[in-house]
Amino acid sequence: MCAYVPAAVDLAAAVLRADPTRTVAALAEDLGRARERFPGLAGEALALAAAFDLAYRDLPASRRRLLRYLGLHPGPEFDVAAAAALGNLTLLHARRALTELRDRRLLIETGGRFRFPDFVAAHARRLAGAEPAVLRDAALDRLRDADRRAAARARHPPDGGAATDHY
Incomplete structure (x- = not known):
């Protein structure tokens, strides 16, 4: 889901660390939904946008x-x-x-x-x-x-x- 982009993986891992009750499966599902919000992007750009979107939405x-x-x-x-x-x-x-x-x-x-x-x-x-x-x-x-x-x-x-x- 992070397209092997280190910065996207790092952001996704930070989302997991911030909520110890969230599972990797739930994170993957959340990233999949975030990716749907960026239909014109692909590859690294899509992975970074989706990871940022998830991390941002997860903030208070x-x-x-x-x-x-x-x-x-x-x-x-x-x-x-x-x-x-x-x-x-x-x-x-x-x-x-x-x-x-x-x-x-x-x-x-x-x-x-x-x-x-x-x-x-x-x-x-x-x-x-x-x-x-x-x-x-x-x-x-x-x-x-x-x-x-x-x-x-x-x-x-x-x-x-x-x-x-x-x-």
Whole structure:
């Protein structure tokens, strides 16, 4: 069902790990149904789309929402503060959500920064584009505001110490 594509197998395995009650047979059935939603695709593209679709649908609503808003981020990677701003979350809630998305193989974390695996990025951006414009604009406004605040703190650190970058 994953066409021997390692990234699709990894996503499917993460779906199994997230729900220990789900059987491999049930996963295969779920992947088969997901594949039906992409009639114009074949091979690797179909396997990745179906695995992403299943992994995305398996997320709690709050995680699906954050994943969509992360698709709005203009850069290739982001930190917890950017995710918090986009998702209108506290830093603690953003960290927990990013960790869950990472554990489900929908994000990659390197040195406290996150990015989408290549095939997930396109899906996340597509989902973000489907959000109502007013919600997309509000999320991007929050990101710009957070970026301005971080830049101001970098120019004028409250403790007089060295400035750090947040994005």
